[in-house]
Amino acid sequence: MNPLRDQVVTTNQRMIERILAEPPGQVRNDVCVLRVLETVGRTSGRRHRTPVGLLGHGQDRYLVCPDRDRDWPANLRGHPRCLLLAGSERVEYLAAPMAGDEAAHAVAAYLAATAMPWVAAAFPVAEGADLAQVAEALPQMAVFRLSRPAAETSP
Structure with a gap:
């Protein structure tokens, strides 16, 4: 048993329950x-849920993770189709990994938008980092731009 991992799992489950019970916040x-991110496991094929912060930035929506090796970014790289859930809302997206300037801007906007110090502390950049410092740390992070999948057509 890993007490820290057990605590994270319990905390995440409580957050998921709260997010699903409350009306969704408006993306601005x-x-x-x-939101609750639902991914398909890259090796198991099972559905997994985790709480995430969804960032609206310009006309786009992003998911940002301070550690690219966490399960949910790896799952998105393996299966980019995902769901974001909140309250009774279910929205399907395709997640595209981002790099370079776009990713650095998304991370900087995410860090500026988060009101939770423990979230910002998880990132491999210091508070108030400039874009060059964020760009330097990007290989450790995961940034995904979300888009709505095209409507599927039948033959």
């Missing part, structure tokens, strides 16, 4: 709202 520019 440079604001993070809580």
Whole structure:
């Protein structure tokens, strides 16, 4: 048993329950709202849920993770189709990994938008980091731009 991992699992489950029980926050520019991300396991094929902060930035929506090796970014790289849930809302997205300037801007906007110091502390950049410092740390992080999948057509 790993007590720290058990605590994280318990905390995440409580957050998931709260996010699903409350009306969804409106996605606005440079604001993070809580959502439950549902991914397909890259090796198991099972559905997994985790709480995430959804960032609206410009006309786009992003998911940002301070550690690219966490399960949910790895799952998105393996299966980019995902769901974001909040309250009774279920929205399907395709997640595209981002790099370079776009990713650095998304991380900087995410860090500026988060009101939770423990979230910002998890990132491999210091508070108030400039874009060059964020860009330097990007290989450790995961940034995904979300888009709505095209409507599927039948033959």
